[in-house]
Amino acid sequence: MHRTPLHSVHRRLGARMVPFAGWEMPVQYTGIVAEHRAVRTAAGLFDVSHMGELEFRGAGAAAAVARLTCADVDRITQGQARYSLVLDQAGGVIDDVIVYRLGDRHFRLVVNASNTEAVLDHARAVTSGIAALECNDRSAEFALLAIQGPRALGIVGQLAAGDVTAIGTYRCRPGRVAGHPVLLARTGYTGEDGFELFVAADRAEALWNDLLAAGAAAGLQPAGLGARDTLRLEASMPLYGHELTRGVSPLEVGLGRFVSHGDGYVGAGAIAAQRAAGVPRRLVHLHLAGRAIARQGYPITTAAGAQIGTVTSGSHAPWLQRSIAMGLVARKYSATDTELAILVRGRAHAAIVVARPFYRRSD
């Protein structure tokens, strides 16, 4: 089991540790609901060092990322970040990633912990013909801290040199926070504003402690993977292994706007065919009428009881205070206001298709 550079910090804070994608990670410190609310109302600090970092450098770097991901790489300028996907030949999802362009010939891909090796192997295979390319797994060198919530910018701003609010959404730049050299990226996975901070592994504990101390008065709390999951679900963000798998097309999950119309990336042919023919399923967002929880794998049926799909994620939504779910259903049942049902332990519970996202911050 891998441990992040912050393992002893989590222990000291009394976190409940759980295995996740081969890593021993904090699922909660005080409680998922309290941590979720802290992120919506103040700020939360997450250790997401299990995420993988793959780097592409050299004259062939842009061509490699353009082959490996379905992003329009020539439209990502230096200092920009872009959500993207790594697809297989059939258009199935190998991973969802964030591409950071750190230089003209330098890209960093942040990949899911469980997929780091698969993406690296795939990258080496599909870019083998590209000259002047260095492709490295740098995951062990970095810790990744996410500080998210309406007060996150103010807390980071207290500790940073320069004006951090000048870093736009989905932009990044190197800088210092509490004296520690970091890459500040205005990205996240909670539906709130905030930063993700890449820091050298041996500086992670000091940065974590400096952030928590500076943010204490503003209500900053450590937050675990449990809250990260409920926050991303409430913000209608997909999670690999749930909404995204090798058996799913990004078009089905509503991610078509992140998929290039070019033909240079792996999977482009399959995607073009799907665009022409239409996809059979759509991801829907569901409100359950009652409080029953719809978990991954539960059947989704019509109101009359015919099975038309499957739940991909579901939870009590701590901020919205209701039961929500996402699921893949036959396309004709995906319109907003369609009345469906979810079988929870064999019993039908009424649910209705709602517009995405479940939650959008107001600012």
Next chain:
Amino acid sequence: MNIPEHLHYTAEHEWLHQDGEITVIGITDHAQGELGDVVYLELPEVGSEIVQGESFGVIESVKAASDLYAPISGEVTAVNGDLEAAPQRVNESPYDDGWLIEVRPSRFADEQDTLLDASAYRDLLA
């Protein structure tokens, strides 16, 4: 850890309170802490029978659904309806407002040997 002396316990982290002919059942402080925030319960109907060792309902936290196992056999005489709107009472008050069901035991003389007293339950958690 709160383990009241006057209750009986099970290895499945439930408590029982003998109140004349009726037994009140809930989950322990330890159990609610392990589960985390309780967000939904599926409890039996009044009048139904529960059987020792078999599932009589489900308790769901944010992270997972867990079966509730009947600590004794009997007929359900009351269900805590307040938990429908306020499942968090199981966390806030596991031995009081967060009770789950009341049962009229049917085989208590045979089944009571399987129950633990407070000190035995404390040893189990140690």
